[in-house]
């Protein structure tokens with residue numbers, strides 16, 4: 139909404155549109171679609187450079203320094219040794235059916251990498267004679283990891299069943315478990331490869347070794363490889379079915395540029411663009427298709443024989459045609475590996491060496507309830523809506539025997555363990571979800587859950603260090619009514635409340651900056667919350683409504699907007715109260731205010747971070763329903779902020795109360811309370827009036843002083859299903875007549891008295 143506030147807005151998930159490729163064509167170009175990019179790396183980098191101009195400068199500087207040092211052989215390490223550096227690889231296969239990429243397909247890719255990086259690839263016979271003298275054979279090799287980050291045995295293949303599709307760039311969802319992908323294994327010890335679906339036209343993309351960590355976080359390092367261009371069997375599809383996409387992307391991972399230079403292949407390149415490598419000829423643009431092995435291709439930058447090195451892995455030809463790194467490219471990659479601080483550990487990682495194997499080793503992996511389904515929400519606490527809880531845990535067989543039976547103990551804090559005896563079959567390197575026996579919870583208290591596995595196959599577990607799991611708390615958030623919460627305790631959220639912060643950004647917090655009573659309240663810093671339509675929620679404890687006529691949530695609110703509060707039609711920051719009768723499965727809105735209805739500053743915009751004056755609090759009421767004839771036992775209220783980057787909202791003195799219906803209300807079907815009042819009257823219905831058309835208020839002279847048109851179905855702003863606020867604060871004291879006009883033309887009147 140606001141444009142004056144200076145902000146730095148960072149969108150983590152940008153989308154990329156593929157520019158139409160303007161490729162130099164050769165006779166075989168028809169095998170490639172016009173929009174196919176061999177690699178998305180430059181597209182991703184250009185997007186980042188556009189967003190962060192300083193990043194481009196930093197990267198160009200570090201790159202220039204590196205190439206200069208490379209030319210002058212200035213590195214501190216032995217410039218070229220015969221040591222072989224074997225890089226442990228973990229392959230995350232993130233697909234709806236991840237088993238469609240078989241272990242054999244993964245191994246075929248590792249084989250390709252070792253052939254291509256070692257220069258033992260059979261297709262090196264295609265290298266033209268003129269380039270044979272610069273055919274590079276690096277000392278870099280690859281293994282599938284045999285030891286996982288916890289030190290246990292692994293096959294280096296991590297399958298995740300998910301429909302997520304890579305979104306090339308920063309915060310790619312495929313790289314995060316919380317967004318349906320798979321979290322990186324420590325990228326300073328493992329080369330992470332994410333094999334997945336990619337947007338149309340992408341075969342893969344990587345970040346560069348020299349990209350500063352301040353821009354590209356460590357846990358996003360590694361590369362993404364389309365499952366259609368991975369390995370040389372299985373799901374790999376011609377013409378990208380020889381495993382060369384990974385060979386190429388790892389070139390970028392170790393800082394190699396495309397052979398034509400550090401630009402996208404979009405027709406704007408010039409001959410001064412260079413890849414910084416001395417033994418690759420200058421080249422104007424990307425090559426494509428599959429030129430014959432002995433083709434001499436000249437271009438404006440290399441107009442004489444032997445022309446350009448189109449068969450280089452860092453060009454864009456088909457898999458069958460790319461067959462070599464140059465010697466300098468190999469040296470450059472090794473230099474990056476050994477001189478880039480965050481990746482040096484890859485060369486010394488012990489993850490290619492399996493741990494000493496154990497027959498019986500069952501490892502606790504996670505609590506299934508703890509699975510984070512929304513990035514930013516850290517749920518080490520589980521809320522249950524009954525007083526019983528059945529933990530479900532995932533265990534992994536990291537030993538070599540099949541596991542057919544297991545004992546699992548579970549206890550809350552220092553309580554008595556509940557033991558579950560499980561039987562089934564878990565093969566080595568497989569996981570299983572096990573539902574434990576039911577545990578009983580105390581209401582309203584934190585219950586730290588500790589579990590441990592033991593006795594696999596009726597024998598001792600040979601490694602007990604990985605048997606235990608802990609869950610922060612399991613909470614049965616039940617309270618008795620009337621219930622109050624004034625946020626005076628420094629624990630926030632209050633012990634039995636649940637906070638939901640979907641975007642991981644600004645959310646509800648306790649504050650002592652302002653309070654209606656006591657020293658503290660709850661607030662949300664919408665002034666600094668530079669997003670639109672993000673929701674942040676506080677879910678109340680469960681409370682019993684069984685048989686209650688009328689249940690109310692009252693609270694003190696203070697709020698302001700940055701824009702003019704009366705902006706018609708545009709919801710600004712919105713405060714809403716919802717109820718859920720089914721533990722968060724479904725919600726009903728019972729209160730919703732924004733703009734002029736919500737603010738407590740009058741029709742005055744506030745252009746600084748809002749802190750309410752003592753006089754700027756208002757007591758609001760949300761009617762949570764009539765449960766006199768209902769079978770519902772417990773409900774929860776949800777306080778929701780929807781941001782439009784306006785200004786702060788404060789809440790204090792929450793009260794959940796109930797009233798049995800007044801005898802008058804039951805008899806007359808409608809009543810107004812309080813009566814007399816100082817200006818705010820609540821018109822209540824005993825049953826929902828389906829055909830109410832208008833509420834009119836007349837003074838003693840018969841003049842209309844207040845009116846509300848009721849929309850059909852009684853939905854709308856600040857209108858609960860069974861009550862309406864009548865605001866007579868701005869009229870003089872005296873006797874008034876409230877007239878209810880029904881669509882049937884029937885009318886009903888009630889006298890009310892406004893007093894000082």
Ligand SMILES: [Zn+2]
Nearest residue numbers: 177179390396
């Ligand atoms: Zn590339």
